[in-house]
Amino acid sequence: MSLTHRPSTGFAYLLPAIAFTAVFVLYPLLQLVYFSMTDKSLMGGGGYIGIANYVRAFNDKAFWQALRFTLLYTAFLTPLLMGLGFLLALLTMRNSPLPKLTRGIIFLPVVIGLGSSSLLWFWLFDQQVGLVNRLLVDLHIIAQPLAWFTAVGTGFMAICFSITWKVVGFAMILFVAALQSIGQEMEEAAIIDGASYWQRVWRIFIPLSRRTLLMATLISAIGSMLAFDQFYIMTGGGPRGQTFTTVYFVYQNSFVFFKLGYGAALSIILAAIILAGSTLQVWLSRRSAGS
Amino acid sequence: MKSFTVSNLMKCGLAGAALALFSASAKADDINIWARSSAANAVNHMADLWNTTHKDKIAVTVIPDNQMVTKLATSVTAGDVPDLISFDLIYMPDFMKAGYLIDLTKELSADPNQAKVAKAFRELGTFEGKIYGTGFTPDVSILLYNKGLFKKAGLDPEKPPTTLAELKDDAAKIHALGPDIYGYYFSGNCGGCNIFTVAPMMWGSGAHLLPANGQDKALDGPGVKEVLQTFQDMWKGGMVPASAQADTGANFQATFETGKIGMQGSGGFAIAALKDKHPEIDFGIAYLPGIKAENASSFVGGDVIAVPKGSKHADIAKAFIAWELTDDAQLNGLAKNNILPSRTDLADNQFFKAEPRYVTTAKAVGIGQTPWVFHFNDMVNSDSSPWLQMLQTAIFDGKVDDAIAAARESLKSIASN
Numbered sequence: 001m002s003l004t005h006r007p008s009t010g011f012a013y014l015l016p017a018i019a020f021t022a023v024f025v026l027y028p029l030l031q032l033v034y035f036s037m038t039d040k041s042l043m044g045g046g047g048y049i050g051i052a053n054y055v056r057a058f059n060d061k062a063f064w065q066a067l068r069f070t071l072l073y074t075a076f077l078t079p080l081l082m083g084l085g086f087l088l089a090l091l092t093m094r095n096s097p098l099p100k101l102t103r104g105i106i107f108l109p110v111v112i113g114l115g116s117s118s119l120l121w122f123w124l125f126d127q128q129v130g131l132v133n134r135l136l137v138d139l140h141i142i143a144q145p146l147a148w149f150t151a152v153g154t155g156f157m158a159i160c161f162s163i164t165w166k167v168v169g170f171a172m173i174l175f176v177a178a179l180q181s182i183g184q185e186m187e188e189a190a191i192i193d194g195a196s197y198w199q200r201v202w203r204i205f206i207p208l209s210r211r212t213l214l215m216a217t218l219i220s221a222i223g224s225m226l227a228f229d230q231f232y233i234m235t236g237g238g239p240r241g242q243t244f245t246t247v248y249f250v251y252q253n254s255f256v257f258f259k260l261g262y263g264a265a266l267s268i269i270l271a272a273i274i275l276a277g278s279t280l281q282v283w284l285s286r287r288s289a290g291s
Numbered sequence: 292m293k294s295f296t297v298s299n300l301m302k303c304g305l306a307g308a309a310l311a312l313f314s315a316s317a318k319a320d321d322i323n324i325w326a327r328s329s330a331a332n333a334v335n336h337m338a339d340l341w342n343t344t345h346k347d348k349i350a351v352t353v354i355p356d357n358q359m360v361t362k363l364a365t366s367v368t369a370g371d372v373p374d375l376i377s378f379d380l381i382y383m384p385d386f387m388k389a390g391y392l393i394d395l396t397k398e399l400s401a402d403p404n405q406a407k408v409a410k411a412f413r414e415l416g417t418f419e420g421k422i423y424g425t426g427f428t429p430d431v432s433i434l435l436y437n438k439g440l441f442k443k444a445g446l447d448p449e450k451p452p453t454t455l456a457e458l459k460d461d462a463a464k465i466h467a468l469g470p471d472i473y474g475y476y477f478s479g480n481c482g483g484c485n486i487f488t489v490a491p492m493m494w495g496s497g498a499h500l501l502p503a504n505g506q507d508k509a510l511d512g513p514g515v516k517e518v519l520q521t522f523q524d525m526w527k528g529g530m531v532p533a534s535a536q537a538d539t540g541a542n543f544q545a546t547f548e549t550g551k552i553g554m555q556g557s558g559g560f561a562i563a564a565l566k567d568k569h570p571e572i573d574f575g576i577a578y579l580p581g582i583k584a585e586n587a588s589s590f591v592g593g594d595v596i597a598v599p600k601g602s603k604h605a606d607i608a609k610a611f612i613a614w615e616l617t618d619d620a621q622l623n624g625l626a627k628n629n630i631l632p633s634r635t636d637l638a639d640n641q642f643f644k645a646e647p648r649y650v651t652t653a654k655a656v657g658i659g660q661t662p663w664v665f666h667f668n669d670m671v672n673s674d675s676s677p678w679l680q681m682l683q684t685a686i687f688d689g690k691v692d693d694a695i696a697a698a699r700e701s702l703k704s705i706a707s708n
Contacts, residue, residue: 042364044389062675122541127534128549149480149537236539237674238480240683244675255361256673257666258385 035264042258053265062241063266066249067273073245074224077160081220082213084164085171090201092172093179103176107169114166118233121162125149125234152242155235159243163230167223174216178209214285218278225274246270322374322604322611323350327359330594333428333630334377337615340624345614347607349375363599367391372599374608377427380415380595381667387418388665393598396422398609404616407634411591411661424597426633427615428625431655432487432590434580435547435557435565438573440465440472444553451554451577453584455492455521458554462530465553474530476547476555477522479687481540482679483672486662487590488556488579489682492518494660495581495588501662501670501678505707509699510681516695517582519685526686536687539674548572558592559652563629576648578655589659593633631656669705677701 036053040046057063088106092099109117124132125148133145149155182205190200206213228247235243237252244252250270254263326334331353338349352373354362359378363386366372378386386392399405399422405413412426438448444464452458462474478484490500496514499507525531532552534542547555548569556579565574578587596615598608614620621632626642631653638653664670671678681698685691 042361043385044364044367044391126542127532128546147533147537150533155537235537236480238537238539238683239687240680241675252673252675255357256668258360258364258668 032264032267035261036268037265038261039259040261042255042260046261049261053262054269056262057265057269062244063246063249065242066244066246067270069243070225070227070246073156073160073227074221076156077163077224078217078221080160080164081168081171082217085168085216086175086206086213088168088172089175089179090205093176095180103169103172106172109166110169110173112166114229115233117162117166118230121158121165122234125158149235150239152239155239155243159230159234162234163227167220171216171220174212175209178212179205182208211285214281218281221281222274222278225270225277321348321350322607323352324375324377324611325352325354325359325363325373326377327356327379327594328353329356330377330428333625333628334594336628336630337428337620337624340620341611341614347604347610349611363391364389367599367601370601372601374598374602374604375596375611376599377594377596380412380426380591380593380661383415383424383595383597384418384663384665385667386597387416387423391600392423393600393602393605394421394423395425395598395609395612396420398613399425402613402616404613404634407636408616409591409633409635409656409659411656411659412595412633414663415661416595416597424595425612425616427594427596429591429593429631429633429656430558430560431592431631431652431659432491432556432558432579433561433652433655434554434577435561436554436575436577437465437547437550437552438575439550440468440553441575443468448573448575451575452580453577453587454580455496455517455582458580459521459525459530462525462553463528466528466530470529472551472553473532474553475525476531476552477535478538478540478543479536479683480538480674480679481543482674482676482682484540484543485556485682486671486678487558487592489518489522490662491579491588491590491659492556492581492586495579495586496583497581497586501664501667502703502706503664505703507703507706509702509706510695511699514582514586516691519682519691519694522682522686523689523691527689536683559631559649559655562646562648562652576651578651578658587658589655591656591659591661593631664706666705666708670702677705 037048037050038046039049039052092103092106112120124130127133127145127147130145132148133142136142137145146154148158186204186208187200190204195203226247227245228251231237231243231245231248232251237244237248246266247270250263250266253259253266324334324338331351334351338351342348356379360382363372363376363378405422405425408426409429412429416422416424416426434451436451441448441451441461444461444467446461446464452461458475465474466472477488493514494500496512496517498510498512498514500510500515502509522531526535532546534546538546544557544561544564546552547557547561548565550569550572562576565572579589580587596612598605598612602608615624616634618637621634621637622640622642625632626637626640629642629646629649631649632638632640633656635653635657638657639650643649643653668676670676673679677698680701681694684694684697688694
């Protein structure tokens, strides 16, 4: 057997990646699982308590409320981002100067940090000095400046608006790449057959970019399930703790209440939920691709 | 020639090694202090003064406020701690209980300056009869008021309110100046801001707010209901801007700076900030009022100084603590730079004479309190704390009694953990 055909040679090539994964992924993950079965505190102490943290999480109304809110946020924002991203991709898919410039402008917010953009929008929505209120009052859409973050509904809408501005460009770029990879001849054939623009979108563009659509949906949904910065900065979980997301709740328990063990258990539960959702989505996409 | 070169090289090598050893030993006498970012200015002034007068130098490492607890806990666990630490005094009970700090009873009880440190710092630094830390860079809550708006509203700008009733009346008169002029401001979605500026009105009136354990009283005595009702009345009467309800503390300072706010609970830090950034605003400083005129009080906040367990230069760290309590350090390190001294006997000093507002603030250190409780974050600072829930339900929803009852139960439950 030559050197290159020995199994140990292949393993040697894999070793750096395995070592990296073991040290930076596997070990912390196992540590997290161990922590989740303790009542360790950031202030010291704590020992093994079995599944008590999981039982506690199951009975913790505040955790379920945070999870419900996160799911609602994900369910609302994901279709919005995907739909708008796809429409923008349709508008800017050609490689002439104006669509290219438009793509660049729409993509620009993606490179801003989420913390910075949240702070920016927090001030734009401010009741006293915010430009959004000024604009809406000048356009006679509202009579008086709104305190956007005093109610769940308006606060939620403000955050969704800011996040859409921030990340829709990412979805758009993915879709543009998918649309540009579709052969020109296919669209031309459809035009010759008399297909209208929307028929071409519906029958050619969407089916042929389905893989990208599903991948982008998955990335977006996971991102929304892990939402933290925007709520931490813009609503602080308020009013009355009604805009706590799951990650925010984990942060509160781990680093504000110092309950590392409970925070670890909540993280494991959240990871399991995301894993289950992602698996289901991948399975559904494979099944639909097969059919 | 060759042997000469080798010999010279050896000599050079030995000299180099000796120099390296000397440097290492000289460096070993340098100590470091961790300070949270909000106190960095004061700590840097103290460190600079120490370094000009002492052989052993001190270096300051600034840690973001919200990372201090995590970093200290991690460093103690890892056995790699700074020599000194300056942190929010409110965490002192938790740190002392966790065994993170060195016992300083012997040194501080023998130090005559320790008795002159504000009572709140001395109490917060003591656990089970032992002293673990002392006052370093205090700040206190006060009532900030816009003298210009007082004049326009027909109020005497030299007579700020001394009772809750006067506070409400003055707020109403100021709000009557125009729909975008408000009598009072507070950050309605910030637990920490309001324990600093609203709680003193309650405990100054006689209330006991936070329970030290499950059996202790919570939100008990005169002041709690009266203060919440006053705030509810001001909110209902439109004397507070609607944006206050959602303010997580981000606008704590900025709203008063618009010049459209008559009064606000704030801190001593506001004096320098306003003088520097808004010299056009004529503002006054007063004590936070209670039910009666004699109920004025304050929250003594700021930083304590302590030596973490595992400090490699505990002897120098202790010497620094003894030094920072001296007249020289308190006056030339703090007061000279418009920072409050932690010793109450130095409140009226030569540096504050030109700015009487600092004297008022420094005197507030003497009448102020700080709650001595474990789990302060759970009870107060967190975004879902019972303290914050109580304020919001009482002030914005108008359910004062229900809010107090619910918060009392939650506080006791947290304290019993």
